[in-house]
Amino acid sequence: VYSSGMYVRLGFSVAVHVDPEILIIDEVIAVGDEEFQRRCFDHMYELRKRGVTIVVVTHGMDTVSSMCDKAAWLDHGELQLEGPAREVAGAYLDQVNQKEAEQRAQAHLVRAEDPDAGLELGKDIAITDVWFSDPASGRTDTVTSGSDTALHVRFETRGEVDEPVVGYGIHTENGVHVAGSNTKVDGCSMGTVSGAREVTFSMDNLELLPGNYEFTVAINDKFAQHVFDRHVRNHPLAVRRGPNGGKVGLVDLRGDWTVEVR
Numbered sequence: 001v002y003s004s005g006m007y008v009r010l011g012f013s014v015a016v017h018v019d020p021e022i023l024i025i026d027e028v029i030a031v032g033d034e035e036f037q038r039r040c041f042d043h044m045y046e047l048r049k050r051g052v053t054i055v056v057v058t059h060g061m062d063t064v065s066s067m068c069d070k071a072a073w074l075d076h077g078e079l080q081l082e083g084p085a086r087e088v089a090g091a092y093l094d095q096v097n098q099k100e101a102e103q104r105a106q107a108h109l110v111r112a113e114d115p116d117a118g119l120e121l122g123k124d125i126a127i128t129d130v131w132f133s134d135p136a137s138g139r140t141d142t143v144t145s146g147s148d149t150a151l152h153v154r155f156e157t158r159g160e161v162d163e164p165v166v167g168y169g170i171h172t173e174n175g176v177h178v179a180g181s182n183t184k185v186d187g188c189s190m191g192t193v194s195g196a197r198e199v200t201f202s203m204d205n206l207e208l209l210p211g212n213y214e215f216t217v218a219i220n221d222k223f224a225q226h227v228f229d230r231h232v233r234n235h236p237l238a239v240r241r242g243p244n245g246g247k248v249g250l251v252d253l254r255g256d257w258t259v260e261v262r
Helices: 004-016 034-049 061-067 085-113
Strands: 022-026 053-057 070-075 078-084 125-134 138-140 142-144 149-162 165-172 177-182 192-203 211-220 227-240
Touching (some): 053 061, 078 085, 085 227, 149 211, 149 227, 177 211
Parallel strands (some): 022 053, 125 227
Antiparallel strands (some): 125 149, 149 192, 211 227
16 A cells, blocks of 8 residues: 555656656655655756756745746736746745735734733744844844854744744845755754743854845744744845955855865
8 A cells, every 4th residue: 555655756757757748746746755856856857958848836936946947826726927937936925025024013013012912813933033243233234245144033932832943044136045054953952942032143254155135034843843933035134245255156165275286
């Protein structure tokens, strides 16, 4: 007897090995393990090189931005936008961000009127403030590449929450995913938390090269199965040229060159 995941994997394997002209994929990659996902992406890359048309149905914006040339955004069956994949993904995320900002503004109003009521909007943890700082400017949204920069996340809990996990993601303004991590991956446990807390992620000698970046900040449960609160690409950071001028790309790998006579 096959599990549902095994049936999906079998179906995908059959579909890609019949030499299709058009391949439609509906969230199938998400069900597989890491090895299966890598093999899927490699095989779809080969299909694209052979000229096969691939249609991906997904809620994952990273998949849209990285895999697709064009995208169509549907909302309850109605077409909202179509065009270059990254532009469509960006427009969708802008709408999500706007809705979240409106919800947070409403939550702030509720807390201002009744400090104990804000978290009654369905959250055990609410992010109340996010900002950047550096030694030269203090609180800022513009830093220099190579400077000591910190990301600060302030949140409040309703009651006690066991080992919440605070994470971040970094995207360029056109949707390229640069980096991401969280307190659990980096070995920082907060234990049982209640009340207000502030978490700081220090980025000594900031490795981001000049550009405009957007940070996502989220707080999950310790099993990474439930999102308490999340701000998607809602915190911009402008990185300006520093002492590492002349380097190009997104990050400075800070390697050392050596020359030997052979």
